[in-house]
Amino acid sequence: MARKTKEETQATREGILDAAESCFHEHGVARTTLEMIGARAGYTRGAVYWHFKNKIDVLAAVIERVRLPFMQELDRAATESRDTPVLDLRSVILGSLIDLAQDERLRNTMEIMLRSDSSADSKVLADLQQEGFRDGLERMARALRRAAQLGQLKPGANPEVAARMLHATVLGVLHGAMVEPELMDIRRDGMLALDMTLAAYVKEGVFEAGSAPAPL
Numbered sequence: 001m002a003r004k005t006k007e008e009t010q011a012t013r014e015g016i017l018d019a020a021e022s023c024f025h026e027h028g029v030a031r032t033t034l035e036m037i038g039a040r041a042g043y044t045r046g047a048v049y050w051h052f053k054n055k056i057d058v059l060a061a062v063i064e065r066v067r068l069p070f071m072q073e074l075d076r077a078a079t080e081s082r083d084t085p086v087l088d089l090r091s092v093i094l095g096s097l098i099d100l101a102q103d104e105r106l107r108n109t110m111e112i113m114l115r116s117d118s119s120a121d122s123k124v125l126a127d128l129q130q131e132g133f134r135d136g137l138e139r140m141a142r143a144l145r146r147a148a149q150l151g152q153l154k155p156g157a158n159p160e161v162a163a164r165m166l167h168a169t170v171l172g173v174l175h176g177a178m179v180e181p182e183l184m185d186i187r188r189d190g191m192l193a194l195d196m197t198l199a200a201y202v203k204e205g206v207f208e209a210g211s212a213p214a215p216l
Contacts, residue, residue, distance in 0.1 A: 074139035
């Protein structure tokens with residue numbers, strides 16, 4: 001019985017987050033209320049408050065359930081026990097791009113994160129964006145520092161610079177796909193841009209389009 005109650009509680013929480021993601025995407029963070037989220041989920045406002053302190057708490061949870069798995073994958077790509085950090089990093093990013101191309105929920109959450117306005121809520125969203133930006137950038141840099149240690153980067157290539165350019169490339173594709181989805185394809189253009197960026201910093205032979213590392 002206890003296990004069933006725990007599962008039901010988790011299902012309720014996920015239902016609220018699904019509803020919140022839809023509301024944030026359709027109406028924006030500033031115009032979304034807890035009442036709207038509860039109504040979309042089929043629960044009362046009180047039920048939403050039982051799981052979350054306020055709307056910002058809901059927003060953070062919506063973002064975190066998408067960001068956390070990606071960060072965990074980046075952590076594994078940057079581990080010092082592996083000797084294929086470039087291919088590991090490429091695999092993680094390509095997997096994320098493919099997931100974004102196929103999963104509407106992931107795309108909606110990414111679009112919520114990339115939007116901004118002049119409201120106080122957007123200041124909180126900007127803080128979450130900054131936190132995610134720095135976390136992702138540091139993990140990419142860690143993987144590329146490992147690649148430098150293994151002699152896999154081109155002579156003179158700076159892992160920190162390479163990480164910034166790689167991060168900017170990924171964000172650029174995501175933003176372009178959000179603004180002009182008919183012109184910018186997340187999977188097609190993301191894979192091309194990723195490979196071109198990596199090829200600028202990685203030695204020939206270490207990085208080859210279509211190569212795959214051992215499972216993470």
